[in-house]
Amino acid sequence: MLFTSYTYLVFLVLAVLVIRLTRGIAREYVLLAASLVFYAWWDVRFLVVLLGLGAFTYMAGRGIARHRGRPRALILPIAAILLVLGVFKYTGLLVDLINLMRPADSLWSLPGIILPLGISFYTFECVSYLIDVYKGGEELQPLRRFLLFPAFWPHMVAGPILRLKEFAPQLSALGPVTAASTLYGVDRVLAGLVKKLVIANALAEFVDRGFAGDVSQVSGLDSWVLALAFGLQIYFDFSAYTDIAIGSARLVGFVFPENFNLPYHATSPSEFWNRWHMTLSRWIRDYVFFPLNLKAGRRIWLRHAYLVFTMALVGLWHGAGLTFVLWGVWHGVLMVTHRLCQPVGRRLPAFVGSVWGGIGFVATVALVNAGWVLFRATSVSQAFELFGEMFTLQNLTPAYGVNDYLTCLGAIAAYLVAEPLLKKLWDRNPDVTGISELSYWLRPAFYVVALTLTMMFDTTSTAFIYFQF
Amino acid sequence: MERRLGASALSDPKCAGGIELHVARMTGLAALTLGLLAVAGTFDCAGWLAQRLTDSGRRTSMQQVVESPGAHDISHGDDLLAAFARVRNPEQAPQALVIGNSQQYTASLPPNADASAFAPASLTSDLLAARIEADTGRKVQFYNAAAPNQNLVEALWQGIYWAKVPTTPPRAILVQASFDMFRKGGIRAGFATLLRDPQFARHVDIWAAAHSERAYAPLFASQTRSDAGEPTIRVGESIQERVELAIREAATALAVYRNRQQLRASLLGLLYTARVRLLGISPTSRRHITGAPYAQNIHALEDLLAMLTESGASVYLYNAPVNPKVAMFYAEEHRAYLDAIAAACVAPRCRFANLEHAVPADEWGYWIDGPDPIHISEAGHRTLASALYQAFGPHLLEAL
Incomplete structure (x- = not known):
């Protein structure tokens, strides 16, 4: 179901x-x-x-x-x-x-x-x-x-x-089950439906087309856009699923752990994995990485090798294919590189340190999204073709339709504005059932908007005549 | 009352229960939501807002057009399987086919015109048929297989159907090429419905296997591998589908569900209008045709023309008229595009005409912020039909 x-x-x-x-x-x-x-x-x-x-x-x-x-x-x-x-x-x-x-x-x-x-x-x-x-x-x-x-x-x-x-x-x-649990559950289920049907599916249309096409013709700029679009799609898709799961569980009285915490706010690859698919991260950390790390003892190089090996296993768990394994290795290498760079960052003066943090954020967002190419590509050769364009940037001509770029921008805006706002609302402690609360009266409006959007976007058959210009 | 609702609340025993449900308040909330939902579908808020955003009250108006299932794809690309099934029998089969974009099935009116004051307009394909009948006395059955934003990969997709599936394929085929088509990619779900025709599915599989080196091949492969041709709701094949369908049937009691297609179209229209009005990116903005979409369309066009010609049809390619008031192209890309489509006609020996300047400025529509770059008026259709007849007439008559 x-x-x-x-x-x-x-x-x-x-x-x-x-x-x-x-x-x-x-x-x-x-x-x-x-x-x-x-x-x-x-x-x-x-x-x-x-x-x-x-x-x-x-x-x-x-x-x-x-x-x-x-x-x-x-x-x-x-x-x-x-x-x-x-x-x-x-x-x-x-x-x-x-x-x-x-x-x-x-x-x-x-x-x-x-x-x-x-x-x-x-x-x-x-x-x-x-x-x-x-x-x-x-x-x-x-x-x-x-x-x-x-x-x-x-x-x-x-x-x-x-x-x-x-x-x-x-x-x-x-x-x-408390009334507050019920409302919280309904909120999360509806938010998940909107994220999946409206945002993730809109991105999917572009991403599927991008990866189905001949990527040897995709420019450097468009390769980055495509990678970013998939990064956003998989976030909205998976976090939507998690919202519905957490909401459904809450409706019957169970509290589930969170799985996402604004992962693209991370300033390092390790932090990314503390914010992305958090329950998988801790599973792997506790049952695979920590035991291996203990075994490595003081041999730093072996710890690093185990880290890359662990991430390769994470990749393999996601899918039975070389691209998934390479995606895991990519993250393993990023984390090892970050560990090697950490001592340099710690020695920098404070003001340079904040710039260093900014660089860390930009590099993490860019490299994590570049890694998604391996995850989504239909073959290793397709991934490397896109990497070739991404990291040489020889051609910067935009070739996708303007709506494709705008869809990505809309998704970025949703991630930067709506997601933190929702997280804040869900982490608050209002008496959500009190009729004196503003949220009590605003909720029906939110529910109606969410339900209407859900109904409007649960089909793919409508194509507005001018939408693609 | 729950204090924290995040992961840290796992240890909070109150979260798993302890407080009784506030039945009255919850019922009130549910009733309010259902009440609002009941009226939500009756007012097209997005459409109203889009109207407010249009330029100084100047509204785009479209004239009704004469369409019939026997001579037009009235689904406009949303369900080719159903549309083409109506003309599959030899006695209903069209003799001539037109493949193109929305220019082929819309007729623009001047801004703010009252559409109800105009009789339905005739379209280019019908006007061309009428011209042939007037000149020769022969009644030729045309079929207009136009779809909005149809790209050449989709044209090839439906071309495979027309060349391989009907027992009596069309004898003459007019293919419209437009600069704008070459920025588009993908095969929409409405086209993929053809995969449910086993004969077509087999031919597409064969085609995809034989053309795996072409730029559009991955698009074909992604369709043939997946079940993209399946509609969102399948009718009663399993208990699960029957239940889903029954629930959706019940949902039609809600106006918002019944009108969801219209509401969605209005919302997308609002977003589009906002893009034009607020960001200044309009349909007439200069745009590139380059990269993957361009390569896919060029390869698809070359293969479409070759395949149709090999099937025994006479094939005519024309470069679509463009509104003289707009400049959408980068000159160098435009030149390369014209050269490429003309060159595509050489090997298969099909005829080519460049009708880019065939329709004068006053026979075009108006769209949100200015001249419409794609859609022509009823007079424009007459002009285009006449230009096509002039360019291809004698050869068309011979083929038919």
Whole structure:
């Protein structure tokens, strides 16, 4: 079920009503049933994978709890879970790599493997559960409660990636949902819909066209515009999804961690990853990078190598392709470079330091967005063609339509103005339900504007006659 | 009451419950929202604002035009599959085809003119058919397959349909080239609907495979790989689709949902008007044609002309009229463009005419801030039809 479908909105209203009418164990069953319906709506066959993986993790968790201190009890189930992920997600990549070494007339063909929706997020949560239990965390019992942890519908498909310690206490303390939670949830769902349907989709039209075309003809200026447009598109797309997820969870009484914190305000690549897909960053940091870093000890070069390796894994997790791995390596190299430059920045006088900060901001925005080319390109050669134009700047003639540039400018304005404003409003502490509050009376207007925009832009069939001039 | 609503609130036990729902206030809020939503669709706020922004009250007026599904794509590119299905049978098949942009299916009126005072205008394709009938007594069935901002990649896309799919393909095909087309790229969803015709889908696949080196190839590939031809709402193929459709049906009870297409068009119109009025970037602003869009369109034009000629049709390319009051081009690019489109006609031996100056200044429309660069009046259509007849007439008659 897509978050942007009308079916989801009806599902959400019904689910919220039923969940609020139930208490205790009944509520847990309703939450689980709603999550399974949500998933089955996409493809009922994959419920077997979902439930099977969940039940296996549950059993493995019990085994780990009984045999804490035995690494094998942890490693084997994690390997099994990652094997499932590997079969679904990376078989194609493996076959491609093998085919590179085989003669052209005897290439392996691959039976069509459908990637179960959200399998990457689901498996990461299963893995983190097992590690947390191994480290002394409490098991989540009984099975229905455990299954809810990775399968809870608002975060099942694309996060935020929850930790056991965030989820379990909330499940235990489930009580009536507050009015403030309800309004907060509705606010975030609607904001997410507008961000996705109005802003991200408008950028997508331009970006898809740009990357589908012959990029050898794209000028240096336009290559940067295209990279920036995709950087904005993926931000608005993914943060919109997160808004809807967080809002949906809040409507049934759960608080999810934030996933984005104005990432393009970052002044260094490391800061970017503290603001971008934050729940993935901390997962990778805690379960992959920190253990590797400990292993490296005082060998600085090895720490740097592990950092690049970790980021390459982040890339591979995003997609089974060389472009994704290179995107991860790109970020790894940026972070290592930043670490090497840090001592220089610290030695500078204060006034030069602020200029240094400004340079850091510009460089981070530019290089992070350049990195998006690797993420979005259809092939490595396409990415390098665009890089060639971007970093030589031989041709600065704008060739896209003026509306393409204006769409990007509009998205930048939305990012710079609307996003901080929304964040501020959501972080405030008003009595949002008090009729004496201005926000109580302004809310319906905001809701109507958001709903109207959502309805207007949920289709792609309208082309205004002069719009492209 | 909740204090913090961000990630830091995770440890706040109050967030998971503890306060009873303020039912009355929430119901009041919901009622207010629904009430406002009910009236939101009845007033076109964006349209009203756009009107206020137009230049000293001078309003663009368009005349109604004579169109019929048997002789025009009345979807104007929004659903080619449905439009072309109406003329697929041999007895309805057109003998002559016109491929072009909105110049081909609109008729401008003077500013502030009352459109209701004018009878529907005849379009170039129909006037050309009438001229042929008047001169020779032969009734020729023309089909006007024009779409707004149609680029040459899209023209090639529909050209593949016309050359390969109908059992009786058109015998004469007029292709309009316009400087503005060469800045555009992509294949819109309405054109991609043709992919649901298995015959067309097969031919496009073959074409894309055989022309993978051409600049437009990635655009074709992206369409054939994806399900872009699928409409946003598919009718009742699965329970999920049926449910989505039923909910959307129910949503039509709301005026704002019923009028959403019009509201969206008005909002986009407002943004466009604001761009023209506030930023000074108008349809007549000088613009570049260069880079990827230009290369894609040139390659598509060359392949379109070659393919149509090989299919046995007589093909005629003309450079579209441009309003003499506007200068949209950079001279060097304009020269290169004219050379390129004329050169595209050489190998396939199709006929070319440059009609850039064919329509005089007083037969053009008015758009927001000044002369319309694309759209002509009813008189302009008559002039253009006459110019086309003069340029191609004898050969057209021979082909038909």
